[in-house]
Amino acid sequence: SVWGYDSDNGPERWHENYPLAKGDKQSPIEINSKDVQHDSSLPAWHASYDPGAAKTILNNGRTCRVVFDDTFDRSVLRGGPLTGAYRLRQLHLHWGSSDDHGSEHVIDGVKYAAELHMVHWNPKHGNFAGALKQPDGVAVVGIFLKVGKTPKPEMKRILEEIDNIKTKGKEAPFQHFDPSILFPKSRDYWTYHGSFTTPPCEECITWILLREPIEVSSDQMAKLRSLSKNGENEPVNPLVDNWRPPQPVKGRIVRASFK
Ligand SMILES: NS(=O)(=O)c1ccco1
Numbered sequence: 001s002v003w004g005y006d007s008d009n010g011p012e013r014w015h016e017n018y019p020l021a022k023g024d025k026q027s028p029i030e031i032n033s034k035d036v037q038h039d040s041s042l043p044a045w046h047a048s049y050d051p052g053a054a055k056t057i058l059n060n061g062r063t064c065r066v067v068f069d070d071t072f073d074r075s076v077l078r079g080g081p082l083t084g085a086y087r088l089r090q091l092h093l094h095w096g097s098s099d100d101h102g103s104e105h106v107i108d109g110v111k112y113a114a115e116l117h118m119v120h121w122n123p124k125h126g127n128f129a130g131a132l133k134q135p136d137g138v139a140v141v142g143i144f145l146k147v148g149k150t151p152k153p154e155m156k157r158i159l160e161e162i163d164n165i166k167t168k169g170k171e172a173p174f175q176h177f178d179p180s181i182l183f184p185k186s187r188d189y190w191t192y193h194g195s196f197t198t199p200p201c202e203e204c205i206t207w208i209l210l211r212e213p214i215e216v217s218s219d220q221m222a223k224l225r226s227l228s229k230n231g232e233n234e235p236v237n238p239l240v241d242n243w244r245p246p247q248p249v250k251g252r253i254v255r256a257s258f259k
């Protein structure tokens, strides 16, 4: 059966069809501050996104994804650990069945309610498919979502669309959206080399994980959990717990831009 997050097709079995899943540079990982190397030479990262590049939002049965026009250098990420400008292709989220878990990366034992990924690729490799085969092919900015009392209004736009994409395969226009409004105040980040957290789990990602979580309300998390894995007119199967657990670090160095 197609890969997913259930007991019969979940992360423990992905390697049966996707051998890369057992590689030694897999993501996510657990980050322990005591093992992190502060690198004072790490530059700041910069995103310059064109709100006009946002196109659609869709439920693919595994996550809620916003897709951007990446046919030219329209919305790009540069700096930080990166060389060159990486094009924004899509953003999506991973979340739990309750507020106490849901993120993929775990920070000093802390699991956040959700984790938002902004996926960018390096145009020097021609196209996204080519970038997947390169160690410097893809850059993902990860933002943690923490449940609190002062939810960030910028998440509203995405969550308002949920009602239009309840079931698998549903898509809706999603335009005039600049995802940089989702960034927290601080630019502090951790970076390490890893993989896609979903099959085929290619090890082509420079991860840039923001230290400061953004806040969402418990109601907003409930909204996210109202998405379904199933298609219209199929038995309801809630889209929750679409996260891969931390993978072996295997001696990799995680650097921090901050002390
Ligand atoms: N979760 S992730 O960011 O590694 C991913 C999977 C597919 C595209 O992006």
Ligand SMILES: [Zn+2]
Pocket: 092, 093, 094, 117, 197
């Ligand atoms: Zn992801």
